[in-house]
Amino acid sequence: MPLAPNPHAMAMLIRKLESIASLSDEQRQAIERLPLRTHTLAARQDIVRDGDKPGHCCLILDGWACRYKLLGDGRRQIFSFHIPGDVPDLQSLHIHTMDHSLATMTKATVALIPHESLHELTLRHPDLGTLFWRETLIDAAIFREWMVGLGRRSAFEHMAHLFCELYLTLQAVGLAENYRCRLPIAQLDLGDALGLTSVHVNRVLRDMRGRALITLRSQTLVIEAWEELVRIAQFDPTYLNLERRAAA
Amino acid sequence: MTLRLQPVQVATGSSDTESLLVFSGEFLVAVLVRLSEIHGDRAGMWFLEAGFGPVEHTDSPIFADLDEAQSWVERRLESRR
Structure with a gap:
């Protein structure tokens, strides 16, 4: 499938970002112009694996996904659940080697957005860079709550x-x-x-x-x-x- | 090594109450709970509710019957000798 903008798919990301901040028309249009490639995946299929060096970020358009890590004997810890509009591997934009895996939980449709295009977007629209940073900070806040849950x-x-x-x-x-x-x-x-x-x-x-x-x-x-x-x-x-x- | 089983009721906060204390010599090494009907096709199987020392396990196994449970506990105890 070709790499092309898809405003319908990007509406999912815009909706997600608007749940944590306000966007200007210009910012919305810039996001809508991001090129992407969509894929339909079966349930329980890895999207990126621990150790991978992906060249794109994954926006979930439909279905559920989770991030997890496997221990040597097969025990698994799930870190987070993800829903349409989430970009669970946004961190791969700046941390190049995956330290955990991302997989579908249900049949899912995802959009892969090249890192290059996301970098360009954040250079042209520094406020969107700040917003992505804010999103990963909220992600970390959710991890802190999960840590309290697991431990206490x-x-x-x-x-x-x-x-x-x-x-x-x-x-x-x-x-x-x-x-x-x-x-x-x-x-x-x-x-x-x-x-x-x-x-x-x-x-x-x-x-x-x-x-x-x-x-x-x-x-x-x-x-x-x-x-x-x-x-x-x-x-x-x-x-x-x-x-x-x-x-x- | 011979394990000794002692029937007991465990307050798991569910209908899983029928249980066995598992002793190795004088020491309590495990608590096995028989899964009740709330667990569907696993009802009647034995769950490692608690294990002590080498029998402790973060991902508690479920055993089809007591023989399988006892063999597993014995192996865990022997592995740390």
Whole structure:
């Protein structure tokens, strides 16, 4: 497939960036002119691997992805989940060798944007460079919350915190409303993200359902008691730096 | 090495309660919990709820039956001798 601008695809990136900042018309047009190549991928397929030196960044247009690292014996830690509009490997623009992998979780469509074009964009529009920097800083803030979850929160609090986070990030790009969203994450993946076995994930999910906090059925998450979930998770959305917030 | 099993109920906060304490000599080395019906096709299998010393494992395995569980615990204990 040829390298060409695709304003429809870039609308996803613009929507994401507008969830954390305001963009001028000129900035929006500059992003729309970025050349890209789209690919459709199967579920559970690597997009970039640990050790790779990619020449492009990957914008997710459809489907879900995750970043992860594998240990020698096959144990896996998932660091983050990604949704349409995310550029999970934005750091590869300045850190050339991947220190982890990025893979699809569902069937997905992605747009690959050459580093060269992104560098040129940030040189011509320094404010967009600052905005990409801000985006990676928010990414780091999310990692800090995950670190607290992995190290100090109980399994129940940790999962509650993740559900609050995912709901607000999905809502910010228009992919969730009325405390309901699609959540195509297998229990195995949830366990690898939370550092829990699939047995513990199953127990906690049942406990949450039993307390009428959430339901998770047919890959749809419904948060039945948002305020109670927020209280249990000690969830403070400040770290997400979202311009648009859920009505609490 | 002979392992000794002692039935016990464990408060896992779920319907997984039927459990066994696993002793090696005088030492408690593991707690196995029988998975209940909430685990679908894994119901009836044994889960390493807790392991101590060489039996500790960050990615707790699930065993089809008690023989498999005991063999695994024995191997872990022998590997650290």
